[in-house]
Amino acid sequence: MRQFEEYIDLSDIDDKMPPRHREQAFLSRALAAMAVRHVTGAGAMEAAAGVIDGFDDWGIDAVAVSEDVPHVWLVQAKWSDNGNASLDQASALKFKQGFDLLLREEYARFNKRFQTLADRVDRAFSEGEVKITLVVALLGRPALAEAVNYVFEQACAETEPMTDVKVMGLGDFHELVRSGVAGPKIDLTARLDGCASIAEPFKAYYGTMYAGEVASWYDEHGDRLFAKNIRTSLGLTTVNRSITETLVRRPDHFWYFNNGITVLCDAVRRTAKFANSAGGPGDFMLSGVSVVNGAQTVAAIHAALKQAPDAAAIGRVWVRLISLEDCPDGFATQVTQATNTQNQVKARDYAALDERQARLRDDFALSLQKTYVYKRGDTDPSPDTGCSIVEAATALSCAHRNPELAMRAKQNQELLWEFGTHGSYHLLFGSQPSAYRVWRSVIVLRAVLSYLAESARGREGRAAQVAEHGDLLLVHLIMQQLASEPFDDRSADWEPVLARLPELADRTLGWLIHHFDVEYPASSALVTFKHPQKCRQLVTLVLGSIESGQPRPDLPAEYSPAPREIERKAAAVAVIVNSGRVADGAPLEFRPVTGPERKALLPWIAEDPRRGQATWVNDRRRPLLWAADGEQYSPTGLTMHMLKAAPGEPPKAVQGTTRWFLPGLGSLAAIAGELRTSEVD
Numbered sequence: 001m002r003q004f005e006e007y008i009d010l011s012d013i014d015d016k017m018p019p020r021h022r023e024q025a026f027l028s029r030a031l032a033a034m035a036v037r038h039v040t041g042a043g044a045m046e047a048a049a050g051v052i053d054g055f056d057d058w059g060i061d062a063v064a065v066s067e068d069v070p071h072v073w074l075v076q077a078k079w080s081d082n083g084n085a086s087l088d089q090a091s092a093l094k095f096k097q098g099f100d101l102l103l104r105e106e107y108a109r110f111n112k113r114f115q116t117l118a119d120r121v122d123r124a125f126s127e128g129e130v131k132i133t134l135v136v137a138l139l140g141r142p143a144l145a146e147a148v149n150y151v152f153e154q155a156c157a158e159t160e161p162m163t164d165v166k167v168m169g170l171g172d173f174h175e176l177v178r179s180g181v182a183g184p185k186i187d188l189t190a191r192l193d194g195c196a197s198i199a200e201p202f203k204a205y206y207g208t209m210y211a212g213e214v215a216s217w218y219d220e221h222g223d224r225l226f227a228k229n230i231r232t233s234l235g236l237t238t239v240n241r242s243i244t245e246t247l248v249r250r251p252d253h254f255w256y257f258n259n260g261i262t263v264l265c266d267a268v269r270r271t272a273k274f275a276n277s278a279g280g281p282g283d284f285m286l287s288g289v290s291v292v293n294g295a296q297t298v299a300a301i302h303a304a305l306k307q308a309p310d311a312a313a314i315g316r317v318w319v320r321l322i323s324l325e326d327c328p329d330g331f332a333t334q335v336t337q338a339t340n341t342q343n344q345v346k347a348r349d350y351a352a353l354d355e356r357q358a359r360l361r362d363d364f365a366l367s368l369q370k371t372y373v374y375k376r377g378d379t380d381p382s383p384d385t386g387c388s389i390v391e392a393a394t395a396l397s398c399a400h401r402n403p404e405l406a407m408r409a410k411q412n413q414e415l416l417w418e419f420g421t422h423g424s425y426h427l428l429f430g431s432q433p434s435a436y437r438v439w440r441s442v443i444v445l446r447a448v449l450s451y452l453a454e455s456a457r458g459r460e461g462r463a464a465q466v467a468e469h470g471d472l473l474l475v476h477l478i479m480q481q482l483a484s485e486p487f488d489d490r491s492a493d494w495e496p497v498l499a500r501l502p503e504l505a506d507r508t509l510g511w512l513i514h515h516f517d518v519e520y521p522a523s524s525a526l527v528t529f530k531h532p533q534k535c536r537q538l539v540t541l542v543l544g545s546i547e548s549g550q551p552r553p554d555l556p557a558e559y560s561p562a563p564r565e566i567e568r569k570a571a572a573v574a575v576i577v578n579s580g581r582v583a584d585g586a587p588l589e590f591r592p593v594t595g596p597e598r599k600a601l602l603p604w605i606a607e608d609p610r611r612g613q614a615t616w617v618n619d620r621r622r623p624l625l626w627a628a629d630g631e632q633y634s635p636t637g638l639t640m641h642m643l644k645a646a647p648g649e650p651p652k653a654v655q656g657t658t659r660w661f662l663p664g665l666g667s668l669a670a671i672a673g674e675l676r677t678s679e680v681d
Contacts, residue, residue, distance in 0.1 A: 004030040004048045007045045010026060010029075012054045025053075028053065028077055032061040032077035034137070052113040052114045055664040058109065058110060060102075067120060070123075073135055092147075104462070104525075108591040115598075122598070131163075133164055136152075138168065143169075186224060188286045190209060190213070190319070190321065191281055191282065192205060192281065194207045194279060195280065207319060214261070215304075215313075218298050243258065247311075251313075261318070263291055263292070264289075264322050265290075267323060267324075268284055268325075271285065322335065350417070368439055371386030373389065374389040387439070393413070397428060406472045407529070448474060448505050451505045460593060462516070463555060464595075474512060477512065513555055514553045514555065515541040573623050579675050583616070586616040587614075587662070592659065597654075597659075604647065637656065
């Protein structure tokens with residue numbers, strides 16, 4: 001634990017507290033950092049920077065983010081001097097509550113330690129295929145009570161398939177300490193059939209293994225198997241689904257269709273068994289194992305074994321075992337880079353073989369005098385002069401009557417290149433769309449996304465989340481309303497259609513937000529817009545409301561940035577001062593609410609942390625004493641002053657009382673709201 005001593009932040013622990021209390025806080029936070037280090041392979045300083053334990057952590061002790069392959073780990077740690085730590089239901093429920101707040105993107109509810117990570121979490125959540133792991137780190141037995149398990153089962157069920165749970169116990173941490181933590185080693189056994197070897201210049205063995213044995217590696221060690229790889233498992237992709245499908249349906253063909261895996265080992269020891277059997281089986285003891293090429297194959301094999309354990313287990317996979325014992329420094333890195341940077345054929349590349357794409361290119365040139373690019377590697381045209389096959393497929397997926405295609409485009413564009421009669425590609429291009437239909441679909445897509453970008457500053461809270469995560473579903477809804485327009489008519493004037501789009505987008509988005517609130521008031525947009533049935537229901541409701549001719553419903557006031565007049569009318573500061581609830585000198589911290597605020601202010605605050613700090617003064621006009629200059633401000637006045645001073649364009653208006661927080665009590669606006677409620681009661 002002492003490796004984290006210089007990195008763990010204990011500034012929130014009162015120096016007047018007994019040393020024993022301070023030590024326990026350190027040990028608990030160090031345990032969370034160790035868990036982060038274990039699951040991510042991060043260094044001690046980086047792991048400690050992810051610890052957010054303290055006031056307003058909402059049951060989450062540490063956060064880690066991988067942006068290359070979008071993955072977020074949320075850690076709750078329980079320390080025990082006696083090694084008997086456990087997790088009770090109340091702690092599990094609080095952990096889930098924090099998880100739900102993050103899914104709803106209510107980042108401002110979390111403390112200043114989390115704020116430094118908020119933008120990274122938000123970027124990961126914005127990816128279509130983010131994976132989230134809830135990590136329970138117990139210095140005790142890793143078994144969870146039935147009531148606790150139920151909480152985590154609910155969390156996973158509500159966010160299926162992106163969430164899983166990992167429980168670490170006393171034994172795991174002992175192993176980490178024993179192995180030095182910096183590089184927790186994985187030791188495995190392996191049996192290669194058709195085994196052969198290379199002795200010079202570096203020792204290696206190769207042969208085939210049963211898929212069931214490879215799956216058992218992933219069962220036991222998960223993504224730690226790929227600690228030295230450039231990337232971990234990418235989850236649901238077209239290629240990975242194809243790997244799994246082959247192993248489930250035709251396991252006897254798997255070896256022929258798959259490139260296999262490469263395994264680097266600190267040491268490879270062949271046992272005496274079968275040692276004299278040339279070209280036969282070989283049993284091996286492997287230490288310090290890392291799969292440096294074939295992470296997707298391993299994860300897909302594991303998925304296939306879950307679907308059809310008996311059938312998939314007999315499939316064979318090509319395996320290379322490379323020993324690093326006598327290799328020069330840097331050799332492992334060279335192998336990893338070389339095996340992962342060769343040009344790979346992607347599913348999209350097969351579309352280039354389809355003659356319909358060549359015909360579409362020619363149609364673009366002859367009918368529109370524009371460029372259509374469909375081969376990967378060719379330079380995409382400028383927006384005015386044409387489009388790429390990727391943009392075309394995205395637009396056509398939104399125009400299709402089945403909203404699931406728009407969801408696939410949002411989740412992972414690789415899913416648009418699924419071939420076969422019922423695959424996405426056939427549904428989009430099988431009927432040979434005309435250049436006019438494709439181009440007009442593209443410009444509708446661009447116009448709606450442009451509307452969302454230009455109007456983004458006018459949305460906050462759940463409205464902003466719907467616009468972000470439901471953007472392609474919004475395009476789908478608009479495309480359905482334009483279905484009767486002459487997309488294929490060469491002589492049609494399309495300008496009147498484009499002129500209607502901003503108003504149409506505004507009305508449709510309003511209805512989408514309204515029905516999202518009514519149908520799923522406790523759900524996050526991040527989760528809802530990944531769920532096919534929920535999206536279909538929202539499409540039906542929104543189109544029904546629009547067809548009825550009803551005016552767009554008014555949205556809650558908190559969904560829009562509040563001008564200063566609203567704050568004055570609310571008189572939140574006066575309510576707090578009159579109540580005497582907050583004492584003079586109470587510390588406050590600034591927490592941005594919107595993405596642009598985070599991008600503009602958090603780096604600026606990091607340059608001088610005093611910029612994000614203030615103390616309370618019971619003054620109705622200027623209650624915030626800013627640590628950066630010693631002057632007093634109103635909450636909104638100070639927030640606007642900060643936005644003007646920081647790089648970036650400030651929003652038109654903000655409600656400052658929603659940005660300044662008393663740790664453990666909430667924002668000034670929330671405190672005032674509670675006080676008003678208590679007065680009424």
